[in-house]
Amino acid sequence: MADTADTGHPILAENDRPPRTLERSESLLRRHVSTFFSSRGAVVALAVLAAAIVLAVGAPFFAPQNPYDLTQLDILDNMLPPGEALASGKTAWLGTDDQGRDMLSAILYGLRISLFVGAASVFFASLIGASVGVLAAYAGGRIESLVMRIVDLQLSFPAILVALVLLAIFGRGVDKVILALVVVEWAYYARTVRGNALVEKGREYIEAARCLALPRSRIVFRHLLPNCLPPLIVVATVQIARAIALESTLSFLGVGVPVTEPSLGMLIATGYNYLLSGNYWISTFPGVALVIVIVAINLVGDRLRDVLNPRLAR
Incomplete structure (x- = not known):
């Protein structure tokens, strides 16, 4: 079996790894972590993102009120x-909207919906796209050509247009938005993983696996796919921000999440009609929260790209 520790590729079986290879893997992980935290901007962005996640998940505990419980609202x-x-008697630090909802509470609850939609859509889209991409690269020939033509066709249409058509068919709802985003996004992961898998396909460890007559499914999903994860992680991180922005756009247009489960996009749409009347806070503060989250995710993804691909490091 070829020694692949120097190239960063794992040995074919977990139990076959010598202690030296495990030590090098742990050292590589520590080096990646150290490189990531050497950037102050990335650390600040990660802290902001972590705080946003904590506030969103713990919205019922941090929010002054439940903005969608009618018994807590006063017109x-x-x-x-x-x-x-x-x-x-509580203070509305960010003001209230036209229904008397505390904007801070509404933003925290809306942030929870936006982050959930973004993370869920990216998870399922990456799962489908990565599987399709690595299978296409390993199979080659007509199967690869057919799959990549489908991917090219998918990517040729504007994402917002495809999502609008799908939601017009499926209707509004969090699950419908997630489904639409999965359909829109899976092709990005398929193309990314396929390109990386074509390179990994010619490595020595894949040839060694073939010589050992391992099942194709094990070669593809146990050895080939794990080595395609670094670029997949970077793309997935950036795509979370894109999915949140796309979901907010759909909700702003009135075809995304329902009024009973509003995201940040829905909150922005609610306050849009009051911008010119001087009640700027109804739309401005949710917009600022949305921008902060998207910028933080993009900064983290950009730093991950530099860490996982040293040739791109600046």
């Missing part, structure tokens, strides 16, 4: 500017 609290007191 007399509508259109309060930032810093005003609610009828309940």
Whole structure:
């Protein structure tokens, strides 16, 4: 069996790995982590993203009110500017909207929906796209040509257009938006993994696996696919930001998530009609939160790209 430790590729079987190879793998991981945290911008972005996730997941605990519980709302609290007191005695630090909902609470709950939609759509899209891409690269021939023509056809259409058509067919809902985003995004992962798998396909460890007469499924999913993960991780990280932005656009247009489960895009759309009347906070603060999250994700993804591909390091 060829020694692949120097090229960064794992030995064919977990149990066959010598201690020296495991030590090198752990050292490589520590070096990647150290390189990532050497960038102050990446660390700040990661901290902001982690804080956003914690606030979104713990929205029921951090939010002053449940903005979608009608028993907690008072119509007399509508259109309060930032810093005003609610009828309940609590302070609306970011103001309230036209229905008397505390904007801070609405943003935290909306952020939870946006992050969930983005993460779920990327998970399923990457799972499908990576499997299709690596199988196409390993099979080659007509199968690869057919799969890549389908991928090219998918990528030739604007993502927003495809999503709008699908949601017009499926209707509104969080699950419908996730399904539409999966259909739109899977081709990106298929193309990325296929390109990397074509390179890995000619490596010595794949030839060694073939000589050992290992099953094709084991070669593809146990050895070939894991070595295609670095670029896949980078693409998935960036695509989370893209999925959140696309979901917000769909919700802003009124075809995304329903009013009962509003995301940041829906909150921006709600306050859009009041921008010119001086009630800027209804739309501005959700927009700022959306921009901060997307920029943080993109900065983390950009740093991961540099770490996992040293040739691109700046």
